Amino acid sequence: GTDEREAAFYAIVDSDGRIEPRDDMPEAYRKTLIRQIAQHAHSEIIGMQPEGNWISRAPSLRRKAILLAKVQDEAGHGLYLYAAAETLGVSRDQLLELLHTRRQKYSSIFNYPTLTWADVGAIGWLVDGAAITNQVPLTRCSYGPYARAMVRICKEESFHQRQGFESLLTLTRGSAAQKAMAQDALDRWWYPSLAMFGPPDTGEQVSGGHTEQSMRWGIKRFSNDELRQRFVDMTVPQSEVLGLTIPDPDLRWNDERGHYDFTAPDYDELFRVIKGDGPCNAQRLAHRVAAHTEGAWVREAAAAYAAKQRAKTQT
Ligand code: ACO
Numbered sequence: 654g655t656d657e658r659e660a661a662f663y664a665i666v667d668s669d670g671r672i673e674p675r676d677d678m679p680e681a682y683r684k685t686l687i688r689q690i691a692q693h694a695h696s697e698i699i700g701m702q703p704e705g706n707w708i709s710r711a712p713s714l715r716r717k718a719i720l721l722a723k724v725q726d727e728a729g730h731g732l733y734l735y736a737a738a739e740t741l742g743v744s745r746d747q748l749l750e751l752l753h754t755r756r757q758k759y760s761s762i763f764n765y766p767t768l769t770w771a772d773v774g775a776i777g778w779l780v781d782g783a784a785i786t787n788q789v790p791l792t793r794c795s796y797g798p799y800a801r802a803m804v805r806i807c808k809e810e811s812f813h814q815r816q817g818f819e820s821l822l823t824l825t826r827g828s829a830a831q832k833a834m835a836q837d838a839l840d841r842w843w844y845p846s847l848a849m850f851g852p853p854d855t856g857e858q859v860s861g862g863h864t865e866q867s868m869r870w871g872i873k874r875f876s877n878d879e880l881r882q883r884f885v886d887m888t889v890p891q892s893e894v895l896g897l898t899i900p901d902p903d904l905r906w907n908d909e910r911g912h913y914d915f916t917a918p919d920y921d922e923l924f925r926v927i928k929g930d931g932p933c934n935a936q937r938l939a940h941r942v943a944a945h946t947e948g949a950w951v952r953e954a955a956a957a958y959a960a961k962q963r964a965k966t967q968t
Pocket of ligand 1: 688689692693694696697700758759760761762780781784787788848849850851852862863864867873877927
């Protein structure tokens with residue numbers, strides 16, 4: 654009966670096992686995973702835009718090759734994640750339709766503009782740094798296909814993070830103008846990067862509030878605030894190596910807590926951006942929908958080719 658099936662599900666989750674596509678799972682678990690994995694996949698492909706903006710203007714052939722490869726990696730991450738979501742009984746077409754009609758979300762961070770070349774470095778260092786902090790625990794997620802997709806994604810993200818840091822280090826060791834450009838990028842990307850971790854754990858502004866249930870299910874291993882703190886603790890020493898100043902006058906080491914104290918991001922701004930009212934939301938979505946529409950002939954050609962191959966093998 655239902656109780657037995659639910660008990661079997663919790664036995665796997667509680668013993669830190671993996672739920673696989675053919676296993677019984679509560680409908681709400683399946684829905685939560687579709688929401689999170691789809692949102693994650695959408696973030697990867699929308700995330701190609703802010704950096705793609707600089708491919709044609711990279712300062713050297715070497716930087717251009719690195720950036721091209723990185724943006725291509727993001728497309729690959731999107732594809733693994735859509736494939737992971739498909740194991741839960743939805744199709745990629747359905748998920749793209751939900752993205753294009755704003756019924757599913759993507760990460761707030763990709764609604765900010767990349768104004769200078771230093772922003773590309775800052776995205777690698779901070780945004781990919783935040784992404785890794787959030788995603789390494791997801792390699793232990795209770796849903797097998799998502800956890801396994803995360804292993805490769807995290808390896809690539811960690812490479813992206815280091816290339817961003819190295820690119821910024823080159824700027825901070827350059828001319829005064831280059832160093833100022835790096836500082837300006839940090840000033841603009843710091844708080845949006847902190848906000849990526851989502852709403853705070855407690856307080857009136859907890860929106861959605863999926864954390865407790867997702868932790869019970871072994872989807873999330875840490876709360877949003879725990880991961881945000883981990884990111885700050887990891888990033889402050891790196892900013893010192895770069896010789897850059899984090900734009901937070903209240904940032905200081907707290908000996909008692911064994912962590913840095915820091916100013917929280919503006920969560921009202923986060924909620925505005927999530928609702929569609931960030932600096933680039935309209936542009937990002939319009940660009941995505943246009944790319945999809947203009948790519949229709951490629952999908953049709955691929956489907957026609959596949960049908961032809963099938964017909965050949967059947968005769
Ligand atoms: N941007 C957009 N939406 C967000 C963000 C954000 N930064 N943070 C939280 N939200 C949304 C949640 O999706 C949720 O939406 P809903 O109420 O419509 O369901 C709501 O705000 C409440 O947040 P939580 O209860 O904390 O939601 P959840 O448990 O899903 O946690 C988190 C949010 C941490 C982002 C989680 O979904 C997650 O770990 N996702 C996988 C990682 C990911 O998507 N990364 C994408 C950016 S990294 C990159 O692509 C390079």
